[in-house]
Amino acid sequence: MSLNYQTLILCEALECMRQLPMETLLEAAYAFELTIESFGGFDVFIPTSPSSFIPDSPSTLLKTGRFVRNIDILSGWTENDGSLWTSTDLAYDLDVADFFAASYPGLTNATIQKAMALHPLSQFANNTTLDPAISAQYFRASQMQRDLMMTCVSLLTVQTNTEYGGDKVSNYLYALNQTVFATFFDLEGVPYYGVxxxxxxxxxFDNLAEGEFAAVATASDYELASAMSAS
Structure with a gap:
């Protein structure tokens, strides 16, 4: 099958899908997701590269300036962006290494060891005050998750957009260190989730006055919501 034929088939499929009501597409996507094991739909419909649609890996496209220019970027992460996806059973270096090897089969052991060296366990000893039953290895692995999935991605995107995006492009980064969920985490006994x-x-979306948020949101939360939604 030639690339041109693949592109033609893709265009025909896209044109067909554009004729369908959005509700039909959403219902079909959700019904399919329920038929397979999936965490929040992350591994159901994912980009594929190289392909006729995405010619190379996103990181390579960014590093070589092969993306649309003159677009301002606001990107960031939460301080504990990896806490929800990190096992609390981690107790030793080997546990952390095995956890990342299983979670990211494409990572080599050398890469995992380098990442662990960049996140020395000693930096996370004080975190255990949130819950003495949770090892510092959990907090270490959680930050490794955050950096792998969110922080490094944001830094690379802003760095390359600064280099290739154009002279008038503005780039912004943020690290969120506040959450309105803290009260709920305390009640559930999981304060170590952090932010x-x-x-x-x-x-x-500045919707703290709605639902359960209204009962726990502080003046600081409302101030932050006003600033973030405006940004």
Whole structure:
């Protein structure tokens, strides 16, 4: 099958899908997701590269300036962006290495060891005050997860957009260290989640006055929501 034929088939499929109501597409996607094991749909519909649609890995495309220019970027992460996806059973270096090897089969052992060296266990000893039953290895692995999935991605995107994006492009980074979920985590006995993934959403959409948030949101939360939603 030639590339041109593949592109033609893709275009025909896209044109067909564009004729369908959005509700039909969403219902079909959700029904398919329920038929397979998936965490939040992350591994159901994912980009594929190299392909006729994405010619190379996103990191390579960024590093070589092969992306649309003149677009301002606001990107960031939460302080504990990896806490929800990290096993609390980690107790030793080998546990952390095995956890990342199983979670990311493409990582070599050398890469995992280098990442662990960049996140020395001694830096996370004080975190155990949140819950003495949770090893410092959990907090170490959690930050490794955060950096791998969120921080390094944001830094690379802003770095390359600064280099190739154009003279008038503005780039912004943030690290969120506040969450309106803290009260709920305390009640559930999981204060070690810290400021996890999704913490920015109530602030970005400025909806703290709705639902259960209204009972726990502080003046500081409302101030932050006003600033983030405006940004």
């Amino acid at each position: 996890p993934h999704f913490s920015e959403i109530p602030y970005v």
